[in-house]
Amino acid sequence: MSRRRRVRPIHEEEGRPLLSVENLKTYFQTAHGVVKSVDGVSFELERGKTLAVVGESGSGKTVLARSVMGLLPSQNVWREGSVRLGDVDLTRASAAELRQLWGAQVSMVFQDPVTSLNPVVRIGRQITEHLQYHLGMPRGEARRTALSLLRSVGIPEPAARMRWFPHQLSGGMCQRVVIAAAIACGPKLLLADEPTTGLDVTVSAQILDLLGRLQEERYMSVVLVTHDLGVVSGRADEVIVMYAGQVVEQAPTPVIFSDMKMPYTEALMRSVPRLTNPSHTRLPAIPGTPPNPAALPAGCRFAARCPYVQPRCREEPPPLRQAGPRHRFACWYPVGSPEGQQALEANRAAGLPAAAAVV
Amino acid sequence: MAGSGTAQLRPAEESLLRVEDLVVEFPAPKGQKVHAVSGVSFDLMAGETLGIVGESGCGKSTTGRALLQLPRPTSGRVVFEGTDLTGLGKEALRQVRTKLQVIFQDPISTLYPRRTIGELVTEPLSLWKIGSPAERTERARQMLAEVNLDYDAVSWRHPYEFSIGQCQRISIARALMLNPRVVVCDEPVSALDVSVQAQILNLLEDMKARYGLTLIFISHDLAVVKNVSDRIMVMFLGKTCEIASADQLYAAPAHPYTRALLMAAVISSKALNRSAAAALGGAEEEGESETEMPSPVRPPSGCRYRTRCPRAEALCAEKEPVMRQIGEDHYVACHFPIGVPKATAVAGAPSGATS
Numbered sequence: 001m002s003r004r005r006r007v008r009p010i011h012e013e014e015g016r017p018l019l020s021v022e023n024l025k026t027y028f029q030t031a032h033g034v035v036k037s038v039d040g041v042s043f044e045l046e047r048g049k050t051l052a053v054v055g056e057s058g059s060g061k062t063v064l065a066r067s068v069m070g071l072l073p074s075q076n077v078w079r080e081g082s083v084r085l086g087d088v089d090l091t092r093a094s095a096a097e098l099r100q101l102w103g104a105q106v107s108m109v110f111q112d113p114v115t116s117l118n119p120v121v122r123i124g125r126q127i128t129e130h131l132q133y134h135l136g137m138p139r140g141e142a143r144r145t146a147l148s149l150l151r152s153v154g155i156p157e158p159a160a161r162m163r164w165f166p167h168q169l170s171g172g173m174c175q176r177v178v179i180a181a182a183i184a185c186g187p188k189l190l191l192a193d194e195p196t197t198g199l200d201v202t203v204s205a206q207i208l209d210l211l212g213r214l215q216e217e218r219y220m221s222v223v224l225v226t227h228d229l230g231v232v233s234g235r236a237d238e239v240i241v242m243y244a245g246q247v248v249e250q251a252p253t254p255v256i257f258s259d260m261k262m263p264y265t266e267a268l269m270r271s272v273p274r275l276t277n278p279s280h281t282r283l284p285a286i287p288g289t290p291p292n293p294a295a296l297p298a299g300c301r302f303a304a305r306c307p308y309v310q311p312r313c314r315e316e317p318p319p320l321r322q323a324g325p326r327h328r329f330a331c332w333y334p335v336g337s338p339e340g341q342q343a344l345e346a347n348r349a350a351g352l353p354a355a356a357a358v359v
Numbered sequence: 360m361a362g363s364g365t366a367q368l369r370p371a372e373e374s375l376l377r378v379e380d381l382v383v384e385f386p387a388p389k390g391q392k393v394h395a396v397s398g399v400s401f402d403l404m405a406g407e408t409l410g411i412v413g414e415s416g417c418g419k420s421t422t423g424r425a426l427l428q429l430p431r432p433t434s435g436r437v438v439f440e441g442t443d444l445t446g447l448g449k450e451a452l453r454q455v456r457t458k459l460q461v462i463f464q465d466p467i468s469t470l471y472p473r474r475t476i477g478e479l480v481t482e483p484l485s486l487w488k489i490g491s492p493a494e495r496t497e498r499a500r501q502m503l504a505e506v507n508l509d510y511d512a513v514s515w516r517h518p519y520e521f522s523i524g525q526c527q528r529i530s531i532a533r534a535l536m537l538n539p540r541v542v543v544c545d546e547p548v549s550a551l552d553v554s555v556q557a558q559i560l561n562l563l564e565d566m567k568a569r570y571g572l573t574l575i576f577i578s579h580d581l582a583v584v585k586n587v588s589d590r591i592m593v594m595f596l597g598k599t600c601e602i603a604s605a606d607q608l609y610a611a612p613a614h615p616y617t618r619a620l621l622m623a624a625v626i627s628s629k630a631l632n633r634s635a636a637a638a639l640g641g642a643e644e645e646g647e648s649e650t651e652m653p654s655p656v657r658p659p660s661g662c663r664y665r666t667r668c669p670r671a672e673a674l675c676a677e678k679e680p681v682m683r684q685i686g687e688d689h690y691v692a693c694h695f696p697i698g699v700p701k702a703t704a705v706a707g708a709p710s711g712a713t714s
Contacts, residue, residue, distance in 0.1 A: 056552045056553075056554055056555075057522075057523075057552050058522075170415075170416075170652070171415070200414040200415055200579050201414075201579060201580070201581065201620065201623045201624050202414060202619065202620065202623040203414075204623075205623045205626050227552045227553060228553065229553070267554070268553060268554060271553050271554050271556070271557035272553050272557075272582070273556075273557070273560070273580075273582040273583050273585070273586040274582060275581060275582045275585060275609060275621070275624060275625060277585075277586070278605075278606055279585050279586060279587070279588055279589065279605035279606055280564065280586070280587070280589075281586060282561060282564070283557040283560055283561055283586065284557070285554065285557035285558040285560075285561055286554045286557070286558075287558075289522065289524070289525075
């Protein structure tokens with residue numbers, strides 16, 4: 001292995017965010033028509049901050065993360081918009097450039113830790129590989145670095161575990177190894193796609209704490225994709241709520257919990273079972289299912305399931321409006337506004353099932 | 360924790376299903392054994408929902424399956440409507456299983472991919488040769504309508520054409536076709552999003568009320584279990600830690616493991632459970648030192664939770680705690696339960712000895 005470094009350097013510009021995504025669109029050509037998985041998403045993320053992307057399955061949150069990373073199938077995909085990481089536009093980077101960015105400047109932690117590790121390669125090798133390739137580290141040094149990485153992600157007896165295979169570890173331990181490999185080369189941006197789905201509560205709390213600690217130590221930016229609003233609180237600086245491929249609300253985390261404007265955000269939060277409610281409390285579920293991504297409605301995409309829906313919503317798609325500093329939402333009849341309250345009461349009087357579920 | 364004992368059982372004649380000292384062991388290399396379930400006892404009244412919680416590997420799914428005799432338990436009794444299922448022959452067991460149904464975690468792999476939904480839902484009836492084909496279709500139409508699916512629109516389709524939430528609805532309809540008495544729900548919402556999860560939980564509650572079902576609800580999500588259960592059993596490494604009514608368990612967890620689980624659930628969703636966090640306050644300094652499961656092949660001596668327990672003392676390694684009552688419908692297997700004075704805990708002396 002040569003001592004060559006294979007890292008594409010990134011220059012951050014003063015006063016500009018590390019990551020800025022502008023009007024990103026990712027469409028798939030399928031047998032059923034064009035599926036607009038990500039449809040005009042824009043956001044910015046500063047160095048050292050965490051952005052959570054929340055939504056149901058099929059809302060496009062995973063495609064968004066993969067599209068930012070550039071991990072898309074080579075055919076039947078159409079991507080537009082820009083993804084700027086420092087001074088590099090990831091959408092224009094060549095395959096060779098991406099190889100020097102992936103793992104070195106931007107890494108990803110996937111949902112299923114067991115399948116994201118190579119089952120026939122020892123754990124130590126799966127981490128030293130990155131160090132040797134990107135940083136040109138000699139073997140011994142790479143081994144020592146891997147050892148300290150495994151220790152820092154909380155793996156007991158790391159020296160012995162280096163020789164283990166992934167199947168010998170539990171799901172939580174595998175996710176720690178995946179995280180160690182992802183941060184090995186000191187990336188500036190980490191994309192975590194549902195990193196704790198499928199793990200137990202106790203383990204998942206630890207993995208999230210670990211990510212938070214590593215982020216602080218290494219001053220990384222983190223995009224945390226999740227469907228669990230509980231995970232978001234206290235762990236993200238800002239939240240994006242996605243529905244049917246679009247951002248429907250974006251706000252700093254405390255604001256999204258205390259002063260949400262979009263009825264979808266409200267409905268999502270309501271449908272989480274609470275530990276504080278007595279048993280057999282009826283959950284205010286969101287009726288129906290998300291729209292077919294190949295045949296989206298003309299107006300607001302949430303209209304069919306919304307308790308606040310009015311005729312205007314079905315015809316005119318609401319634009320993203322500013323509700324305060326860093327708080328944007330897309331709704332004609334926002335939660336907590338007089339017109340929203342009026343719309344809800346009218347719907348309740350008319351016996352709309354979605355409105356009846358809201359108490 | 361990790362206790363045996365049967366103090367939590369109610370009179371046998373009142374219960375619909377009674378599991379006594381259930382043991383399930385699997386062979387491991389070198390003549391060792393995996394102690395998946397070791398002496399679990401619980402019972403179910405008709406119309407009751409029992410929640411079973413614990414981390415992966417604690418034996419909660421194995422318990423659910425073993426009471427259906429899938430596989431047959433190594434030892435112990437499973438008494439359903441007065442019959443011990445462990446002693447039944449193949450045919451008798453087949454007869455009984457119509458009254459015991461199960462809903463699994465992954466609805467897509469539960470449904471045979473090459474059958475249509477119509478075939479899948481009527482299959483229980485055709486297997487038992489119940490009714491004419493027209494009657495079976497009628498029953499399927501009714502049952503699918505109950506789970507908010509339209510028979511004419513779905514009956515000719517295949518499982519892959521449906522979302523995971525819809526597949527779970529179909530599995531529920533199918534499980535209810537034979538009018539079962541007990542339904543074992545093994546992590547039925549773990550693979551679902553919060554919004555779909557709420558729909559399925561509400562549906563299960565409706566079905567329970569309408570058909571007078573008795574449910575066993577297995578999950579690792581404490582908030583979900585609390586939402587549907589009357590009584591909750593907490594398991595750790597094949598043993599029972601604590602059994603209590605749902606509200607009691609969450610208001611005053613007595614077993615250190617129950618509290619560790621609750622703390623983890625509260626911490627992982629702070630903003631949603633602020634008042635719950637306040638109620639458990641002061642528990643932080645007693646956090647678990649590690650959260651790996653001990654090996655089920657060589658479980659720790661005494662209490663199986665002691666290696667992770669912040670309250671563990673020498674006694675815990677020597678003697679296995681036995682289930683005992685600490686409140687109305689509140690049972691715990693721990694030498695030093697939370698909220699019980701220590702002197703009482705060790706000596707088992709009547710309360711009032713210390714104060």
